[in-house]
Amino acid sequence: MTRLNMTVAGCGDAFGSGGRLNTCFYVKAGEHAFLIDCGASSIAGLKRNRVDINSIDTILISHFHGDHFGGLPFLLLEFAVYGRTAPVTIVSPPGCRERVSQLLSALYPGSKVLERLDIEFKEYQPFETIETAYLSVRAFPVVHSEEALPHGLRVCAGDKIISYSGDTEWTDNLIPLSADADLFICECNFFGLQVKGHMYYQLLKTKVGELSCKRILLTHFDNEMLSNIDLVELECAAEGQTYTF
Template sequence: MKETTVTVIGCGDAFASGGQLHTCFFIQAPHASLLLDCGATAYHGIKKQGINVGNIDAIVISHFHGDHYGGVPFLLLEEAGKNRKKPLAIISPPTGKDRITKLLEQLYPGSNVLAKLNLLFKTYVPDGVLQADHFEITAFPVAHTPDTLPHGVRVRTGGKTIGFSGDTAWTPILIELARDADLFICECNYFQSEIKGHMNYKTLLAYDDQLLYKQLLLTHFGEEMIQCRDQLKHSYAYDGRKIVL
């Protein structure tokens, strides 16, 4: 395989507006495969798309809201049941291991999942690049609920760059996340309503000429955006969509 593909597993907001699953994007590159976020309902989508979880090298978590990482325990539980030996990196803001451990204890008490897997918990490197064998991750803090430790990320793999805003209101950091990205995935929860911690389409249009992406994909639509889709000038995500880079 020489191409890098991005499959939209889920692109809904916290309330699964429009029946879309929670946020999750599957990146398949020539020598690596990753998940960008894994929201609470995303594991259903992973199965529906026929993705072999055993081949996934890393899960990259943008922030600690349930619609972005709440599906991780289900994935880990099944992999432990399959006696997975392959290492799996979980890359996140600080406290990722502690939060996922507590989630597993609440959802599946006594399962002892983490002890059964070869997990590598890694945290974002402030002002630096996290290197792996076949991909690299750069993360930047963004403007969302502070307690969730929100970040946007840039993933470099297979000679391609994918930028992902995570959840955020407008911040100049988006200019860096989008710069020269082969695909920039940007949340756009609202059309014109101004809600703290989220982007709206009117704001995106105002700054669009500063976002020097090669291709843009809008995501995380709420009901307002769904109702205004016929007014959009940009491409947007839907569950099951595949993009070849």
């Protein structure tokens, strides 16, 4: 039986509301470890939680917004500077290598980070399943900024399933995405405000009955959500917390 340990390195929104860091979930699966999203502040969140950076062998990216993939240049730079030789796999929507290369050229010109590392980029299409050495990742299109190629991810590791909504407003794709998942990480940016491309709690609580996941964990809160957190009846992510299942 597979046992997963997930540490929340970051569960905030794009603006650091409440002092929270950008999205990053570190999951330990036996001898392996992977990230679900890698927002701009992720390396700080990982180190704050004493994560062994070199243990990470796979990085899953839900979409191309800075608070979800903007930490890749900094993480890869650390790998390169400290002489990492172990391979790393990045699973993402199409175009990740080009975007990361552009960021590295702007932030660390001449560093040649990608050339110094053994990186395999695996790109998914809607409803496609990507296989890595130990993960099966199925991508579900969701409703967010189209230019960012937003997807929810259904991640199978052995006999365990973690589903992750990415950033999205309600879509019926969340139902099969989260079906029978051991953990469904669901963005809930707002409490009552209705903002295109994001979930709000007062709607989500009416939809929970349609989801068959074993456990739901809310994430990606803005100030309005945080100020109403005592009224939320679903489990909320907290940075530094580790969840075992």
